[in-house]
Amino acid sequence: MTSKSPTLLQGTLDLIVLQLLQAEPTNGYELAQRIQTISSDTLNVNAGSLYPSLYRLESRGLIGAEWQESKTGRRVKVYSVTTTGKRHLAKQREEWSLFAGAMSAILKTT
């Protein structure tokens, strides 16, 4: 991440990756672009964080990978969320919204 963008909270990258892959299976490069586009350039995920995150999720069985042919005709590794990953994501999302709600309530106090 560049110094301009806000610091990514510990563990949130995995959540972002899971959420985006559930929306649509894709490869690492596309995923990086999509994070940047969706967050309107606020979040700029470094390759040095993204790939370890993908490998970590893969090793935990939350996402799976498959080699496919890209639009340009090259072999590319496409990630998708597994059933376990979907369950995990649902739980994480719930926790996150609880946390976010609590946080914003606290920050509104005067």
Added chain:
Amino acid sequence: MFDRIRYAFRAVFRRSALEREMRDEMQYHLDERTAAFVAGGLSQREAHRAARREFGNVATHQESGRDARPASFIHSMLGDIRFALRYYRRKPLASATIVLVLAIGIGGHAFQMSLLVGVVSNRAPGMPSDVPLVRIRGMQRPKDVPKWVGAPLSYSAVREIEKLSGTFSSTAAWTTQTVVANNGRGTDGEPTIAHFVTDDYFSVAGLRPTNGPGLPRGANEHALAAVISYGMWEDAFARGDIADREITVNGAAVRIVGVAPSRFGGIAGAESRRVIWMPLAARSVILGPSGATAIALSSPDSLLLETVARLQPRVSTAGATSAVHVVASQVASRMTPPTATGPKTAMVYDADVVEMGGITEVDSDMPLITAVFGVITLLALLIACANVSALVVSAGVARRQEIAVRLSLGASRPRIIRQLVTETTLLALIGGALGLGIYWAIIKALSAVPEIDFIKPSFATVGLTMLVALATGILFGLTPAFHATRSALSDALKASSHGATGRTRLQGRFVIAQIALTQPILMLFGSLTGGALVERHASLPAGVGERVLNLRFDATTIAGDDRARAAVLQRLEQRLREMPNVVSVIANPRFELNSSLSVRPSDAGARDVARNTIPARIFRVREGYFRMLDAPLLRGSDVPSSDSSASLIISSDLARELWGDADPIGKHFSQNVSQALAGRVPPKELVVAGVYDARYIEKGSNDARVFRPTADWWNDEILIRTNGPAEDLATAIRRAAREVLPATPIELPSTLARIETEDRKEQRNIEFVAVGAIGLVLLLASIGLYGVVALAVEQRRREIGVRMALGARAREVVAMFCVNGVRLGVTSLAIGLPLSVAGILILNAHRTRVANRWEPSIWLVGGLIAVVVLAIAVVATLLPASRASRVDPVLALRSE
């Protein structure tokens, strides 16, 4: 779940495929990004550069990608191990030394641990180790003497203790006597150990006799039954059927009711294969219904029984001790008070409870010995560890440049430390495995010695040893690793172009610590065994030992009072004298008492030693004893004096020590009786009447052995001088003795030569162990010193080159390094010697003073250690230092 396992499997076994996929994936990322930049209007070259910039360091990303995979740890460790093995191959000598030092240290440590555990917790052979037994120890002392002496318990005390059902769940007691047991076969008449036991004896021990119902409960004295030992069953009954078989014990017919488990010789053990167990009630029948045995169970004064028990759940030995205290004081109040005719001194009685196992005697030195031994064990391990650390530091320091290169190429400090720790841990494990081999070999070799069969290899020891090995590896790998990675990069890269100051300092400290630690051990061995090592042993004149037999028996089994016994023994001596080929028969000198002698001041002369008190063991001796052994008195005579035993025969060594060449005959001693009675009995006057030859007759090691020539006494050891090889007569002599003493257990007599050989063997074993231990300690110390100096030479190669190029001579260079090594030796002496002297002084304050034997003074031992340490320092430094002098200045300077 399945995905996960599959992935983990791939991560471990298909690592290269994963690597390739990762590379492809990142390359795709870069290419796509480049294409995007080109599409945005950048040239191909600029786009490529921009994409690289944005992506970051590919190698680093790959490294973190690897770390995110499962089993990445295994892979990097495997890499570390491969690297370590490569490194060991490059430095075989250094690695082998580290492994060897560790192996010796760990093997020795494991063995010492086993020995310690064995000594502290060993139980008698055949006793189950998982039965929670406690021993109830009786003890007594004269009222005004503080030191307790162990004593058995009276039968009434045991009965009271049995009633403490809240404290003990079951209790067993026994008393032991040697008897003659016959079964009408070849092994007849051998001395047999008889335990007379209470009802619960076997069940408390957690054992059941086989081949029969076992001892009857509540037996009266007429139901004579015995359980026999497994050894006796094998030897006397060839493991045959024993149902309804009988043996005769001291002439009485006894029914066999069972066989004890193999190896079991009693709850407290027995050094014999021939052991029987009989009900306590049978004791008076077997030992003869004389007055003493008959009242033994009813008299509160008769201290007879050893006692063990099982504690109730949740009762501690401390709690049980307080319960037993009460019983002891109650029972003591019923004992006969001292009277003019009865017991003369008022005694105090007590009892306590200790865990069963090891040596549990009241007055044993065991706690002190255990503590000393434990400290030695720890010191030995520390020395080995300090040594390993010194060697590892030296390896680490020598690799500073390599480490610096790796650091500058991007390796993190933890990564390098992990590498170094892996290396030492691996060495430690190899050393540990080898150490276990050494341990196993020692145990295997010792298992042939029955006396120490309690030393057993244990899984706990093995586990602990491996743990120690691992801890050594990690701990002693960490320090040098931190040290090696701490230095500034630029310094290290410039490396050996600077002086060596500071580099060897850490290692030097380790070596100083190590040599300082060796000194207490050397000191301890030196002062405890130094005297024994140089001591000259008396040895009978050639040929005499083979012509004199020592006939031993248990005289307490002869019925009747002292006078009746003396008459029987006189008859025995007469019977032996009448045998063919027997030249003379004399009772072996009989130990009378421990005492201390002081030279009468007017006889003391000018020598200081004559003013000290001399601890002595006084023996009664018959006239003719010295002549019988062809070792006639050098002066004086051994004819008993008319004025009732006031004469004394001392050793030639003691005479010389006290009076030099002056005639000792007629000099006076005053004899203070044992410490327990000191002050209550007036000192007795003794006159030197003779001097025996210490070359031939043992003069005593801890205490001076002195003789009082007296007549009219008997002993249960009789010496028989024959006019041919005495061994041939042994059986005939025993047969003759049995005619006179039919109910007395008699061992086959052995020649004095054989007895002497046995004693020497034991002595040699002790010497061997002591010398071996000292050698090992010194070897470890010299390896450490050698390592330091060798390292210094290696590091200062360039400096040596410069010096030699400037005209320094080889001898000066060698001297420079020698001074370095000797300085280390001196420093460690300055630290270690005062420590060990203090330790010995403290130890000496806690042990009985050894006298009459030449014992090296602390200062002598200290001086010797100093000389030895310095000599080792010179030799251990001379070897690598001489290598320094062979440095070729041109090569040394060019290699930079």
